[in-house]
Amino acid sequence: MLVPGLEFPHLCVQCQDYPCVKTCPVRALSVSKKTGAVIVKTQKCTACGKCINACPGRIPHMHPTGLLGGPDFKWSPKIHDENPQRFYEPLPSGPYMGKTVDRAKVKEDRSRYYREAGWDENGVPKTETLRELELENIDESLKKLRR
Ligand code: SF4
Numbered sequence: 001m002l003v004p005g006l007e008f009p010h011l012c013v014q015c016q017d018y019p020c021v022k023t024c025p026v027r028a029l030s031v032s033k034k035t036g037a038v039i040v041k042t043q044k045c046t047a048c049g050k051c052i053n054a055c056p057g058r059i060p061h062m063h064p065t066g067l068l069g070g071p072d073f074k075w076s077p078k079i080h081d082e083n084p085q086r087f088y089e090p091l092p093s094g095p096y097m098g099k100t101v102d103r104a105k106v107k108e109d110r111s112r113y114y115r116e117a118g119w120d121e122n123g124v125p126k127t128e129t130l131r132e133l134e135l136e137n138i139d140e141s142l143k144k145l146r147r
């Protein structure tokens with residue numbers, strides 16, 4: 001979701017009845033017994049978009065590669081995980097007029113967020129993290145982003 005200057009991740013709430021999984025006509029979606037996460041079999045997905053419409057939060061998303069919720073190879077962590085310049089400019093009005101956001105602090109907090117999520121220093125999930133989430137099938141593809 002784009003909020004002026006900031007990108008927030010959409011997080012699946014793991015609905016009790018998993019409408020996304022139920023609606024998939026080709027059974028490309030399943031639920032991990034271990035974590036409750038929705039697993040996508042990207043080889044089966046036909047990109048019909050039915051799961052997106054079935055989800056109350058429209059969490060599933062399609063990437064240019066056709067992978068649903070999968071890695072977006074046009075995305076570069078070093079470029080696209082940075083806030084736009086205006087995010088760091090002094091606020092023009094209001095009670096915080098003239099205040100700025102500390103770029104170094106943002107960088108530090110982002111690194112901490114990556115670490116705690118099990119991602120590498122560029123914000124790409126590590127192999128062991130993918131294994132824990134039963135997403136090892138995308139590990140090979142993510143190697144392109146880790147370079
Ligand atoms: S987009 Fe893919 S995962 Fe979603 S319902 Fe269609 S085939 Fe299933």
Ligand code: SF4
Pocket residue numbers: 011012013014015018019020021038054055056057058059060
């Ligand atoms: S993707 Fe949407 S519908 Fe599916 S479990 Fe998550 S929140 Fe529910």
